[in-house]
Amino acid sequence: MHVVATAGHVDHGKSALLRALTGMEPDRWAEERRRGMTLDLGFVWTRLPGAGDIAFVDVPGHERLVGNMLAGVGPVPAVLFVVAADQGWQPQSEEHLAVLDALGVRHGVLAVSRCDLADPDAARKEARARIAESSLGEVECVAVSPVTGAGLDGLRAALVRLTGTLPPPDPAADVRLWVDRAFTVRGRGTVVTGTLAAGTVRVGDHVQLARDGRLLRVRGLESLKEPRQEAGAVARVAVNVTGPGAGSLRRGDALLTPERWLTTDVVDVRLRGDAAGDLPRELMLHAGSAAVPVTVRPLGDDSARLRLASALPLRVADTALLRDPGRHRVPAGLTVLDVRPPRLTRRGAAAARARELRDLPGVADGAAELRRRGLARRAELLAMGVRPPGEPVAGDWLADPDHWAALRDRLRETVEEHAVRHPLDPGMPLDAARQALGLPDRSLVEALAGAAPGLRHGDGRLYGSRARPELPPAAQAAVDAVRADLARTPFRAPEAERLERLGLTPKLLAAAESAGALLRIGEGIVLLPGADARAADVLARLGQPFTASEARRALDTTRRVVIPLLEHLDRQGRTVRLDGALRRCAEAPDAGDGRDAR
Numbered sequence: 001m002h003v004v005a006t007a008g009h010v011d012h013g014k015s016a017l018l019r020a021l022t023g024m025e026p027d028r029w030a031e032e033r034r035r036g037m038t039l040d041l042g043f044v045w046t047r048l049p050g051a052g053d054i055a056f057v058d059v060p061g062h063e064r065l066v067g068n069m070l071a072g073v074g075p076v077p078a079v080l081f082v083v084a085a086d087q088g089w090q091p092q093s094e095e096h097l098a099v100l101d102a103l104g105v106r107h108g109v110l111a112v113s114r115c116d117l118a119d120p121d122a123a124r125k126e127a128r129a130r131i132a133e134s135s136l137g138e139v140e141c142v143a144v145s146p147v148t149g150a151g152l153d154g155l156r157a158a159l160v161r162l163t164g165t166l167p168p169p170d171p172a173a174d175v176r177l178w179v180d181r182a183f184t185v186r187g188r189g190t191v192v193t194g195t196l197a198a199g200t201v202r203v204g205d206h207v208q209l210a211r212d213g214r215l216l217r218v219r220g221l222e223s224l225k226e227p228r229q230e231a232g233a234v235a236r237v238a239v240n241v242t243g244p245g246a247g248s249l250r251r252g253d254a255l256l257t258p259e260r261w262l263t264t265d266v267v268d269v270r271l272r273g274d275a276a277g278d279l280p281r282e283l284m285l286h287a288g289s290a291a292v293p294v295t296v297r298p299l300g301d302d303s304a305r306l307r308l309a310s311a312l313p314l315r316v317a318d319t320a321l322l323r324d325p326g327r328h329r330v331p332a333g334l335t336v337l338d339v340r341p342p343r344l345t346r347r348g349a350a351a352a353r354a355r356e357l358r359d360l361p362g363v364a365d366g367a368a369e370l371r372r373r374g375l376a377r378r379a380e381l382l383a384m385g386v387r388p389p390g391e392p393v394a395g396d397w398l399a400d401p402d403h404w405a406a407l408r409d410r411l412r413e414t415v416e417e418h419a420v421r422h423p424l425d426p427g428m429p430l431d432a433a434r435q436a437l438g439l440p441d442r443s444l445v446e447a448l449a450g451a452a453p454g455l456r457h458g459d460g461r462l463y464g465s466r467a468r469p470e471l472p473p474a475a476q477a478a479v480d481a482v483r484a485d486l487a488r489t490p491f492r493a494p495e496a497e498r499l500e501r502l503g504l505t506p507k508l509l510a511a512a513e514s515a516g517a518l519l520r521i522g523e524g525i526v527l528l529p530g531a532d533a534r535a536a537d538v539l540a541r542l543g544q545p546f547t548a549s550e551a552r553r554a555l556d557t558t559r560r561v562v563i564p565l566l567e568h569l570d571r572q573g574r575t576v577r578l579d580g581a582l583r584r585c586a587e588a589p590d591a592g593d594g595r596d597a598r
Contacts, residue, residue: 001045001052001053001054001055001223001224001234001235001236002051002052002053002054002055002078002163002166002234003054003055003056003057003076003077003078003195003234003235003236004054004055004056004057004076004078004079004080004159004162004163005056005057005076005078005079005080006018006056006057006058006079006080006081006082007079007080007081007082007096007097007099007100008081008082008083008092008093008096009083009084009087009090009091009092009093009096010092011084012082012083012084012087012090012093012113012114013082013084013113013114013146014058014080014082014113015058016113016146016147017080017082017111017113017144017146017155018044018056018058019044019146020144020146020149020152021044021046021056021152021155021156022044022045022046022056023046024044024045024046025044043055043056043057043058043193043236044056044058045224045236048156048159048160049160050160050164051159051160051163051164052163053224054159054163055224055235055236056080057076057180057195057236076105076195076197077105077107077166077167077197077234078105078107078108078162078163078166079100079105079107079108079109079136080108080109080111080159081096081097081100081108081109081110081111081127081131081136081139082111082113083110083111083112083113083123083124083127084112084113084114084117084123085112085113085114085115085117085118085119085120085123085124085143086114086117086118087123088122088123088126088127089123089126089127089130093127093130094130095328095329095330097130097131097134097136098134098329098330099321099330100134100135100136101134101135101136101272101333102272102273102321102322102330102332102333102334103135103319103320103321103333104135104272104319104333104335105135105136106135106136106137107136107162107165107166108131108136108139108162109139109140109141109142109155109158109159109162110124110127110128110131110139110140110141110142111141111142111143111144111151111155112124112127112141112142112143112144113144113145113146114145114147115143115144115145115150115151116145116147116148116150117145120143124141124143127141128141140158140161140162142154142155142158166234169197169198169232169233169234170198170199170233171198171199171200171232171233172199172200173198173199173233174198174199174256174257174260174261175196175198175199175200175201175207175255175256175257176197176198176199176210176254176255176256176257176261176288176313177192177194177195177196177201177207177237177239177254177255177256178194178195178252178253178254178288178289178290179192179193179194179249179250179251179252179253179254179255179289180193180194180195180251180289181193181194181251182249182250182251182253184247185240188219188220188240189219189240189241189242189246189247190240190241190242190246190247190249191238191239191240191241192238192239192241192249192253192255193236193237193238193239194236194237194239194255194289195234195235195236195237196231196232196233196234196235196236196237197233197234198233198234199232199233199257200230200231200232200233201218201221201230201231201237201239202218202221202229202230203218203219203220203221203228203229203230204217204218205217205218206218206258207239207241207255207256207257207258208255208256208257208258208259208261209245209249209253209254209255209256210253210254210255210256210261210263210311210312210313211253211254211310212245214243214244214245215243215258216241216242216243216245216246216255217241217242217243218239218240218241219240219241219242220239220240221237221238221239221240222237222238222240223235223236223237223238224236239255241255251289252288252289252290252291252292253290254288254290254312254313256313260382260383261313261315261383262313262314262315262339262340262380262383262384263311263312263313263314264308264311264312264314264339264340265307265308265309265310265311265312266305266306266307266308266341267305267306267308267314267336267337267338267339267341268299268303268304268305268306268336268337268338268341268353268357269303269304269305269306269320269334269335269336269337270302270303270334270335270337270357270360270362271302271303271304271322271332271333271334272302272332272333272334272335273322273330273331273332273333274331274332275301275302276296276298276299276300276301276302276303276304277298277301278331279296279298279304279322279331279332280296280324280331281295281296282294282295282296283296283322283323283324283331284322284323284324284325285306285308285312285320285321285322286320286321286322286323287312287314287318287320288312288320290312292308292309292310292312293308293309294306294307294308294309294322295307296322297350299350299351299353299354299357300354300355300357300358303337303354303357303358304334305341305344305353314336314339315336315339315364315383315384315385315386316336316337316338316339316363316364316369316384316385316386317335317336317362317363317364317385318335318336318385319333319334319335319336320333320334320336321333321334322334335362337357337360337362338357338360339384340380340384341353356372360372364384364385364386364387365386366381366386366387366388366389367389367400369381369384369386370388370389370398370399370400371400371402371403373400374399374400374403375397375398375399375400375403375439375440375444376397376398377396377397377398378392378396378397378398379396381398393444393447394441394443394444394446394447395441395443397441397443397444397447399444404448407437407439407444407448408448408451408452410437411433411437411445411448411449411452411455411462412452412454412455412464414428414433414436414437415428415433415455415462415463415464416464416465416466418432419463419464419465419466420466423466423469423470423471423472424469424470424471424507424508424510424511425469425511425514426463426464426466426468426469426470427459427461427462427463428461428462428463429460429461429462430442430445430446430457430460430461430462433445433462445462449462468514468515468516469511469512469514469515470515471508471511471512471515471517474503475503475504475508475511475512478502478503478504478508479504479508479512479517479518481502482494482498482499482502482504482518482526483517483518483528485498486526486527486528486531487528489556490527490528490531490534491527491531491535491555491556491557491561491562491565492556492557492558492561493521493525493526493527493557493560493561494526496524499524499526506523506524509524509526512526513526516529517529519531519532521561521564521565521568522564522565522567522568523564525560525561525564525565527565532565532568532569532572532574533574535555535565535569536569536574536575536585538554538555539551539554539555539569539575539585540585540587541554542554544584544585545578545582545583545584546582546583546584547581547582547583548562548563548566548581548583551565551566551583566583570583573586574586574587
């Protein structure tokens, strides 16, 4: 299916032309038919050889109803522009063209209607000249008369050629169905209509209401009045939805593929039309079928930040327009550049942001977006409408290669600086490194450490060239004194008073252990490294099993030392505690001294 919107001044025969083309009545309300003008959106369709089904969105032409017109044109890729031969170019012709130009619509056909009432040449010449200056450019023109039927075959042929130029839709894309009508059907509940511009909707699908995130279920589906199990873009669809809040649906809402979209109330945009500095502060943003008041903050000549009164599901490269309802004009169209823009808090930040926006391509360029952000989650890029340019570096995180290399160098420098500032504790905690680099996730630090030569991590810490603590000279001398004592009596740990006189605090003892100078087997109890293995060798020569008293005598030490030493050996698996107060060495054969027989 192809979908085409009408455009043109009020009472120039848009609805009459559609009746002649399709045999259907686009004016839905009795009031519309009585007054002979379209007040709201109408929908009709026909089938043309070579084009298949073409659905028309008939929009109102009156200036007071331009909001309704925008709701119909917004999601539609092509236009049938109608100008009456007997009246020529009119104010709403100009405003509708401004709307199409602001939205960047590039595909259209010009129909000069009522050629039975006047020579169409003058109207054709002026209309084509004005349209050529818009995004539509040079368009095919056909003179027609819905009354006599003149030119209708030529218009049908032009429409076939038009549809042949339309870009193919992506049926696998994420769904964003802008609601242009919502009503209740007895026995069915809420039904909404809209133009499905991309993706596929199926009966049984869940869709997410952009306004509040609620999930609704697709209960039924119609396209061109025919029930469907699924409908793919581009298509006019009527969707019967059910679920909490379905009855509150209204024009301007959007139904989305769940968990694939971001909603935003702040966007940075590139403008087409009036300079940013000339725009009123308060305007109306029209995107899809939605109309939302916005506050405009100029950044550069053609860039601005918009703050929306309510959040919308927008993506990078979306087109929309700004309208001044009070002056009945469209001062600018726009392209969305950023749906997650940075805060502008520092002096000069707005000017810097304007320079940054000037270089943005205005298309969904994954590499450029990642280069600008440095880091981004894959799911967030997809939700912004940007295809991820590579594979994640950690979890769901992607990184710009240059930014990642710079982070790796910074991490190495940060770890080395930490070791210099904390010689007793050179290992930098992972979370401290994350905060120092301003990273959002600890997994990024781990990935950087794994990719940085000269760095290693263990026990939740990062180590560089200084993997062990460095003791101050006075502390090193005190440790050397303790080592000398232990060299003479390896299992007689110095008393607490001795350690205190030497100035060896628990922190310094821990640093000495990390440096490999001492072995702590308990609170305030230190031996030489390897003393535990020597003790196990001595105890293996005892009759098995043995008591703590026997171990104390064999090791020539005190109960203050032997109990924590034996518990240390238990934890190492060198000794095994049996029932009561007995132990045996794990690798010693059962002793034959008869103890177990007593």
